[in-house]
Amino acid sequence: MRNAALLLSLLVLAGCAGFKPDYVKPAAELPDAWGVAGSRKPLPPGADWWRIYADERLGKLVEEALANNTNLAMAVSRVDEARAALGVTQADLYPGVGASFDRSRLQTSQRTGIPLPPGTARQRNDYRVALNVSYEIDLWDRLRNGVAAARAELLATEAARDTVRIALSAEVVSAYFSLRTLDEQIGAARRSLQNRRDTLNLQSARRAAGFLTDLELRQIEAEIAASEAQLPQLERQRGTAESGLALLLGRSPKRVYQARIEHDVTPAASPPASIPPGLPSDLLLRRPDVVQAEQQLIAANTRIAVARTALFPSISLTGFVGSESAALGNLFTGPAGIFNFAASIAQPVFSGGRQDAAIAAARARETQALLRYRQVVQTAFREVREALAAQAYARVQFDAEERRAAALRGFLRLANMRLENGMTSRLEVLDAERGLFAAEINRSEALRVQRAAMSDLFKALGGGWQSQTGAPEPTGTTPVE
Numbered sequence: 001m002r003n004a005a006l007l008l009s010l011l012v013l014a015g016c017a018g019f020k021p022d023y024v025k026p027a028a029e030l031p032d033a034w035g036v037a038g039s040r041k042p043l044p045p046g047a048d049w050w051r052i053y054a055d056e057r058l059g060k061l062v063e064e065a066l067a068n069n070t071n072l073a074m075a076v077s078r079v080d081e082a083r084a085a086l087g088v089t090q091a092d093l094y095p096g097v098g099a100s101f102d103r104s105r106l107q108t109s110q111r112t113g114i115p116l117p118p119g120t121a122r123q124r125n126d127y128r129v130a131l132n133v134s135y136e137i138d139l140w141d142r143l144r145n146g147v148a149a150a151r152a153e154l155l156a157t158e159a160a161r162d163t164v165r166i167a168l169s170a171e172v173v174s175a176y177f178s179l180r181t182l183d184e185q186i187g188a189a190r191r192s193l194q195n196r197r198d199t200l201n202l203q204s205a206r207r208a209a210g211f212l213t214d215l216e217l218r219q220i221e222a223e224i225a226a227s228e229a230q231l232p233q234l235e236r237q238r239g240t241a242e243s244g245l246a247l248l249l250g251r252s253p254k255r256v257y258q259a260r261i262e263h264d265v266t267p268a269a270s271p272p273a274s275i276p277p278g279l280p281s282d283l284l285l286r287r288p289d290v291v292q293a294e295q296q297l298i299a300a301n302t303r304i305a306v307a308r309t310a311l312f313p314s315i316s317l318t319g320f321v322g323s324e325s326a327a328l329g330n331l332f333t334g335p336a337g338i339f340n341f342a343a344s345i346a347q348p349v350f351s352g353g354r355q356d357a358a359i360a361a362a363r364a365r366e367t368q369a370l371l372r373y374r375q376v377v378q379t380a381f382r383e384v385r386e387a388l389a390a391q392a393y394a395r396v397q398f399d400a401e402e403r404r405a406a407a408l409r410g411f412l413r414l415a416n417m418r419l420e421n422g423m424t425s426r427l428e429v430l431d432a433e434r435g436l437f438a439a440e441i442n443r444s445e446a447l448r449v450q451r452a453a454m455s456d457l458f459k460a461l462g463g464g465w466q467s468q469t470g471a472p473e474p475t476g477t478t479p480v481e
Helices: 002-018 050-051 056-068 071-089 141-210 215-249 251-259 282-284 288-311 356-421 428-462
Strands: 041-042 096-107 123-139 313-325 337-346 464-468
Touching: 002 428, 050 428, 056 141, 071 141, 123 282, 141 215, 141 288, 215 251, 215 428, 282 288, 282 356, 288 356, 356 428, 356 464
Parallel strands: none
Antiparallel strands: 041 464, 096 123, 123 313, 313 337
């Protein structure tokens, strides 16, 4: 008995020492910061980073999408499922208690080799009520490690939900500004078309008076036809963008078909605030997809410890207490009382290498999770680098298009003055109008790209950030280096 107790003690110590998860956070070689060193901390994934656009209607649309989008609702449902799975796993740590009631009627054969004792009835009733208890002693932390793995999987699922949330808000922002851009382009096309129609009416009268050639008149008519052909294309693109935004908002099929989206129709005059310099690079490690990958790695590491416990004995305790009687009226009397208590130890002896294979599979899954974590971190930094560059270049492009549009407005004004004074032909004015229309289209598109780049950068960073004083950022206009 002493030898058995000593052996059991050694097994317990070995289990305590060998079946704890050995997770160590993977090291990542990170740059110090983007731009000049600063002191900032991330906002939580739920922070309303889109408020930097100062567009109240945009904020309402994003909130509508977060409340009704089906993809986000499915992600939330997966979190509920993972939380319930954690509850199921945690329940294994506690004894299982159940109650049972059985009634049976038995008839014994009189033609067997063992006759019934004298006075024994051939038919008998049996009533039994019992309280059953079962409990597994978690000697090697198999159950506790299972709970830890399930908890890590729950955190990974919550991070996946946050990833969907950030991606959805970024998509709504991009779709919203695409819609606004198309409205500005349609407005510019309609203004250009109306100006050319007015010009055609005026020049038709001049042609009738002999002050204009057929060549110049046909040129004006061709420009009008080109504008009329371009306008339906822009309106078709606007309809597609509006229905796509309605789908992101999670609206009903009827409202998706109607696709009436309220938005600010005032043309934007300046781009939104730029990203301030000095963002610490470890800000990126709080990205929900990075958190998800790390939690999956933790769960995979913990599953190795769970698999290793299959090599050692499992100890289970079972028992019941209750009453059993041939007559229902005597079921709860003292002589009818019964109980049972049992302890069992099960030790695998030979299974063809099943346990070793399960451990090897768990280690392989951990390796896959580690590689996936490293890949996600690498992808995150690549996306941020590209988004920073896109944000900076988009601002430069917008400024250039803004200057080009301003210059062409002045050119058109001078061309009209030269035309009125007879110093040039109408073709020069048409060229100026054509150039200005193209410049206005390019300017609105450059502004859309700049705003979309801002949205992509927030998506790449995993949300917003704030200074150590608690003030949300970005609020400045310093371009990213």
